[in-house]
Amino acid sequence: MASTDVAAEVKAQTTQVEEPAKVTRHQEVGHKSLLQSDALYQYILETSVYPREPEPLKELREVTAKHPWNLMTTSADEGQFLGLLLKLINAKNTMEIGVYTGYSLLSTALALPDDGKILAMDINRENYDLGLPMIEKAGVAHKIDFREGPALPLLDEMVKNEEMQGSFDFVFVDADKDNYLNYHRRLIDLVAPPDAPLRKYVRYYRDFVMELNKALAADPRIEISQIPVGDGVTLCRRNY
Ligand code: SAM
Numbered sequence: 154m155a156s157t158d159v160a161a162e163v164k165a166q167t168t169q170v171e172e173p174a175k176v177t178r179h180q181e182v183g184h185k186s187l188l189q190s191d192a193l194y195q196y197i198l199e200t201s202v203y204p205r206e207p208e209p210l211k212e213l214r215e216v217t218a219k220h221p222w223n224l225m226t227t228s229a230d231e232g233q234f235l236g237l238l239l240k241l242i243n244a245k246n247t248m249e250i251g252v253y254t255g256y257s258l259l260s261t262a263l264a265l266p267d268d269g270k271i272l273a274m275d276i277n278r279e280n281y282d283l284g285l286p287m288i289e290k291a292g293v294a295h296k297i298d299f300r301e302g303p304a305l306p307l308l309d310e311m312v313k314n315e316e317m318q319g320s321f322d323f324v325f326v327d328a329d330k331d332n333y334l335n336y337h338r339r340l341i342d343l344v345a346p347p348d349a350p351l352r353k354y355v356r357y358y359r360d361f362v363m364e365l366n367k368a369l370a371a372d373p374r375i376e377i378s379q380i381p382v383g384d385g386v387t388l389c390r391r392n393y
Pocket of ligand 1: 191225226227250251252253254255256258274275276277281302303304305327328329
Protein backbone atom coordinates (compact mmCIF):
# COMPACT_ATOMS: atom_id res chain seq x y z
CA MET A 154 0.00 0.00 0.00
CA ALA A 155 1.44 3.38 -0.94
CA SER A 156 1.92 5.98 1.77
CA THR A 157 -0.84 8.22 0.40
CA ASP A 158 -3.30 5.32 0.68
CA VAL A 159 -2.34 4.82 4.33
CA ALA A 160 -2.91 8.50 5.01
CA ALA A 161 -6.31 8.34 3.34
CA GLU A 162 -7.27 5.27 5.36
CA VAL A 163 -6.27 6.87 8.65
CA LYS A 164 -8.22 9.98 7.78
CA ALA A 165 -11.31 7.95 6.91
CA GLN A 166 -11.13 6.04 10.20
CA THR A 167 -10.72 9.16 12.33
CA THR A 168 -13.27 11.45 10.67
CA GLN A 169 -15.94 8.80 9.91
CA VAL A 170 -17.25 11.26 7.33
CA GLU A 171 -17.51 9.94 3.83
CA GLU A 172 -15.45 12.00 1.38
CA PRO A 173 -17.44 12.93 -1.71
CA ALA A 174 -16.08 11.53 -4.97
CA LYS A 175 -13.56 13.94 -6.45
CA VAL A 176 -15.33 15.96 -9.14
CA THR A 177 -13.19 17.42 -11.87
CA ARG A 178 -14.12 19.72 -14.71
CA HIS A 179 -14.47 18.32 -18.18
CA GLN A 180 -11.30 18.89 -20.13
CA GLU A 181 -12.71 20.04 -23.47
CA VAL A 182 -13.82 23.67 -23.90
CA GLY A 183 -17.54 23.70 -24.51
CA HIS A 184 -18.02 20.21 -23.07
CA LYS A 185 -21.58 20.44 -21.83
CA SER A 186 -22.42 16.99 -23.08
CA LEU A 187 -24.65 14.75 -21.02
CA LEU A 188 -21.98 12.12 -21.59
CA GLN A 189 -20.14 12.01 -18.31
CA SER A 190 -17.08 10.27 -19.66
CA ASP A 191 -14.41 12.64 -20.93
CA ALA A 192 -12.70 9.75 -22.70
CA LEU A 193 -15.82 8.80 -24.63
CA TYR A 194 -16.56 12.39 -25.55
CA GLN A 195 -12.96 12.85 -26.68
CA TYR A 196 -13.27 9.70 -28.78
CA ILE A 197 -16.36 11.10 -30.54
CA LEU A 198 -14.65 14.42 -31.19
CA GLU A 199 -11.44 12.92 -32.45
CA THR A 200 -13.07 10.22 -34.58
CA SER A 201 -16.12 11.88 -36.12
CA VAL A 202 -15.99 15.60 -35.48
CA TYR A 203 -12.55 17.21 -35.64
CA PRO A 204 -11.40 15.40 -38.82
CA ARG A 205 -14.49 16.80 -40.60
CA GLU A 206 -14.42 20.28 -39.06
CA PRO A 207 -13.91 22.96 -41.73
CA GLU A 208 -10.75 25.06 -41.17
CA PRO A 209 -12.53 28.40 -40.40
CA LEU A 210 -14.67 26.66 -37.76
CA LYS A 211 -11.57 25.14 -36.21
CA GLU A 212 -9.93 28.57 -36.09
CA LEU A 213 -13.04 30.11 -34.56
CA ARG A 214 -13.11 27.34 -31.96
CA GLU A 215 -9.48 27.99 -31.06
CA VAL A 216 -9.97 31.76 -30.77
CA THR A 217 -13.04 31.19 -28.62
CA ALA A 218 -11.14 28.79 -26.34
CA LYS A 219 -8.99 31.72 -25.23
CA HIS A 220 -11.98 33.89 -24.38
CA PRO A 221 -12.95 34.15 -20.70
CA TRP A 222 -16.56 33.12 -21.35
CA ASN A 223 -15.65 30.15 -23.54
CA LEU A 224 -18.05 27.92 -21.60
CA MET A 225 -20.84 29.56 -23.61
CA THR A 226 -19.69 28.28 -26.97
CA THR A 227 -21.54 25.70 -28.99
CA SER A 228 -19.44 22.55 -28.99
CA ALA A 229 -17.99 21.12 -32.19
CA ASP A 230 -20.17 18.00 -32.07
CA GLU A 231 -23.29 20.13 -31.71
CA GLY A 232 -22.13 22.35 -34.58
CA GLN A 233 -21.68 19.29 -36.78
CA PHE A 234 -25.13 18.00 -35.84
CA LEU A 235 -26.68 21.39 -36.58
CA GLY A 236 -25.05 21.55 -40.01
CA LEU A 237 -26.25 18.09 -40.99
CA LEU A 238 -29.77 18.82 -39.76
CA LEU A 239 -29.96 22.05 -41.75
CA LYS A 240 -28.87 20.26 -44.91
CA LEU A 241 -31.35 17.44 -44.34
CA ILE A 242 -34.26 19.86 -44.12
CA ASN A 243 -32.96 22.02 -46.98
CA ALA A 244 -33.07 25.08 -44.75
CA LYS A 245 -32.66 28.40 -46.50
CA ASN A 246 -33.97 31.12 -44.23
CA THR A 247 -33.00 30.70 -40.58
CA MET A 248 -32.71 32.63 -37.36
CA GLU A 249 -30.29 32.38 -34.46
CA ILE A 250 -30.86 33.88 -31.04
CA GLY A 251 -27.61 33.92 -29.04
CA VAL A 252 -24.49 34.17 -31.19
CA TYR A 253 -21.56 34.68 -28.76
CA THR A 254 -18.42 34.28 -30.96
CA GLY A 255 -20.38 32.51 -33.68
CA TYR A 256 -19.55 28.80 -33.69
CA SER A 257 -23.16 27.72 -34.31
CA LEU A 258 -23.64 30.69 -36.62
CA LEU A 259 -20.72 29.71 -38.81
CA SER A 260 -21.81 26.04 -38.74
CA THR A 261 -25.22 27.22 -39.95
CA ALA A 262 -23.82 29.59 -42.57
CA LEU A 263 -21.65 26.82 -44.00
CA ALA A 264 -24.63 24.47 -44.24
CA LEU A 265 -26.99 26.88 -46.03
CA PRO A 266 -27.00 27.36 -49.79
CA ASP A 267 -25.21 30.41 -51.17
CA ASP A 268 -28.43 32.45 -51.21
CA GLY A 269 -29.38 31.30 -47.69
CA LYS A 270 -30.02 33.84 -44.93
CA ILE A 271 -29.53 33.90 -41.17
CA LEU A 272 -31.02 36.59 -38.99
CA ALA A 273 -28.67 36.52 -35.99
CA MET A 274 -29.29 38.36 -32.73
CA ASP A 275 -27.21 38.97 -29.67
CA ILE A 276 -27.04 41.68 -27.01
CA ASN A 277 -23.26 41.65 -27.38
CA ARG A 278 -21.59 42.62 -30.65
CA GLU A 279 -18.02 42.50 -29.34
CA ASN A 280 -18.01 38.71 -29.10
CA TYR A 281 -19.50 38.36 -32.57
CA ASP A 282 -16.72 40.59 -33.88
CA LEU A 283 -14.16 38.12 -32.50
CA GLY A 284 -15.43 35.38 -34.77
CA LEU A 285 -16.28 37.60 -37.74
CA PRO A 286 -12.86 37.35 -39.45
CA MET A 287 -13.27 33.56 -39.65
CA ILE A 288 -16.83 33.94 -40.96
CA GLU A 289 -15.49 36.29 -43.64
CA LYS A 290 -12.62 33.96 -44.43
CA ALA A 291 -15.12 31.15 -44.95
CA GLY A 292 -16.87 33.33 -47.55
CA VAL A 293 -20.28 33.16 -45.88
CA ALA A 294 -20.61 36.59 -44.23
CA HIS A 295 -23.10 37.67 -46.92
CA LYS A 296 -25.64 35.16 -45.53
CA ILE A 297 -25.67 36.80 -42.09
CA ASP A 298 -27.77 39.74 -40.94
CA PHE A 299 -26.48 40.43 -37.41
CA ARG A 300 -28.63 42.57 -35.08
CA GLU A 301 -27.26 43.77 -31.80
CA GLY A 302 -29.83 43.93 -29.01
CA PRO A 303 -32.28 41.83 -27.03
CA ALA A 304 -34.18 39.37 -29.20
CA LEU A 305 -37.67 39.70 -27.73
CA PRO A 306 -38.53 43.22 -28.98
CA LEU A 307 -37.31 42.28 -32.44
CA LEU A 308 -39.43 39.12 -32.42
CA ASP A 309 -42.43 41.20 -31.31
CA GLU A 310 -41.93 43.46 -34.32
CA MET A 311 -41.63 40.50 -36.66
CA VAL A 312 -44.75 38.81 -35.31
CA LYS A 313 -46.74 41.93 -36.22
CA ASN A 314 -45.49 41.80 -39.79
CA GLU A 315 -47.81 39.69 -41.91
CA GLU A 316 -45.06 38.96 -44.43
CA MET A 317 -42.83 37.36 -41.81
CA GLN A 318 -45.40 34.80 -40.68
CA GLY A 319 -44.09 31.31 -41.40
CA SER A 320 -41.03 32.71 -43.14
CA PHE A 321 -38.26 30.86 -41.23
CA ASP A 322 -37.31 27.25 -41.97
CA PHE A 323 -35.34 26.84 -38.77
CA VAL A 324 -34.56 28.76 -35.58
CA PHE A 325 -31.68 28.02 -33.23
CA VAL A 326 -32.33 29.46 -29.76
CA ASP A 327 -29.23 29.53 -27.59
CA ALA A 328 -29.56 32.56 -25.35
CA ASP A 329 -31.19 33.57 -22.05
CA LYS A 330 -32.91 30.39 -20.91
CA ASP A 331 -35.40 32.23 -18.69
CA ASN A 332 -36.96 33.63 -21.87
CA TYR A 333 -37.29 30.39 -23.85
CA LEU A 334 -41.03 30.14 -23.33
CA ASN A 335 -41.39 33.76 -24.45
CA TYR A 336 -39.35 32.94 -27.55
CA HIS A 337 -41.45 29.88 -28.25
CA ARG A 338 -44.70 31.91 -28.06
CA ARG A 339 -43.44 34.26 -30.78
CA LEU A 340 -41.45 31.82 -32.90
CA ILE A 341 -44.42 29.51 -33.38
CA ASP A 342 -45.86 32.16 -35.75
CA LEU A 343 -42.59 32.87 -37.50
CA VAL A 344 -41.57 29.33 -38.44
CA ALA A 345 -43.01 27.64 -41.50
CA PRO A 346 -45.32 24.63 -41.07
CA PRO A 347 -44.44 21.54 -43.13
CA ASP A 348 -45.00 22.36 -46.79
CA ALA A 349 -47.32 19.42 -47.51
CA PRO A 350 -50.66 20.12 -45.80
CA LEU A 351 -52.49 17.12 -44.40
CA ARG A 352 -54.76 15.53 -46.96
CA LYS A 353 -58.47 15.90 -46.32
CA TYR A 354 -59.12 12.28 -45.38
CA VAL A 355 -56.07 12.22 -43.07
CA ARG A 356 -57.33 15.37 -41.36
CA TYR A 357 -60.78 13.77 -40.93
CA TYR A 358 -59.47 10.56 -39.36
CA ARG A 359 -56.63 12.14 -37.34
CA ASP A 360 -58.63 12.68 -34.12
CA PHE A 361 -60.13 9.18 -34.21
CA VAL A 362 -56.69 7.62 -34.60
CA MET A 363 -55.27 9.76 -31.79
CA GLU A 364 -58.15 8.65 -29.56
CA LEU A 365 -57.50 5.01 -30.48
CA ASN A 366 -53.78 5.29 -29.74
CA LYS A 367 -54.52 6.81 -26.34
CA ALA A 368 -56.95 3.98 -25.51
CA LEU A 369 -54.53 1.28 -26.69
CA ALA A 370 -51.73 2.73 -24.58
CA ALA A 371 -53.98 2.65 -21.50
CA ASP A 372 -55.25 -0.90 -22.08
CA PRO A 373 -53.36 -3.34 -19.81
CA ARG A 374 -54.67 -6.39 -21.73
CA ILE A 375 -52.43 -5.72 -24.70
CA GLU A 376 -48.81 -5.08 -25.56
CA ILE A 377 -48.30 -2.51 -28.26
CA SER A 378 -45.73 -1.12 -30.61
CA GLN A 379 -46.35 1.85 -32.86
CA ILE A 380 -44.48 1.42 -36.10
CA PRO A 381 -43.88 4.50 -38.24
CA VAL A 382 -44.17 2.74 -41.56
CA GLY A 383 -46.47 4.07 -44.28
CA ASP A 384 -49.18 6.11 -42.56
CA GLY A 385 -48.49 4.24 -39.32
CA VAL A 386 -49.19 0.74 -37.99
CA THR A 387 -49.93 -0.20 -34.40
CA LEU A 388 -49.15 -3.78 -33.56
CA CYS A 389 -51.14 -5.24 -30.63
CA ARG A 390 -50.68 -8.56 -28.81
CA ARG A 391 -53.35 -9.77 -26.40
CA ASN A 392 -51.78 -10.66 -23.05
CA TYR A 393 -54.65 -12.45 -21.34
N1 SAM B 1 -24.68 29.90 -30.02
C1 SAM B 1 -23.50 30.49 -29.43
C2 SAM B 1 -22.27 29.77 -29.95
O1 SAM B 1 -22.38 29.00 -30.89
O2 SAM B 1 -21.19 29.98 -29.40
C3 SAM B 1 -23.53 30.50 -27.92
C4 SAM B 1 -24.55 31.44 -27.36
S1 SAM B 1 -24.28 31.76 -25.67
C5 SAM B 1 -24.75 30.26 -24.91
C6 SAM B 1 -25.62 32.81 -25.22
C7 SAM B 1 -25.62 34.17 -25.92
O3 SAM B 1 -26.90 34.74 -25.73
C8 SAM B 1 -24.63 35.17 -25.37
O4 SAM B 1 -23.74 35.59 -26.38
C9 SAM B 1 -25.48 36.33 -24.85
O5 SAM B 1 -24.91 37.60 -25.09
C10 SAM B 1 -26.76 36.13 -25.67
N2 SAM B 1 -27.96 36.70 -25.05
C11 SAM B 1 -28.30 36.68 -23.73
N3 SAM B 1 -29.49 37.28 -23.57
C12 SAM B 1 -29.93 37.66 -24.79
C13 SAM B 1 -31.09 38.32 -25.28
N4 SAM B 1 -32.07 38.70 -24.45
N5 SAM B 1 -31.20 38.53 -26.60
C14 SAM B 1 -30.22 38.13 -27.45
N6 SAM B 1 -29.10 37.52 -27.06
C15 SAM B 1 -28.95 37.28 -25.75
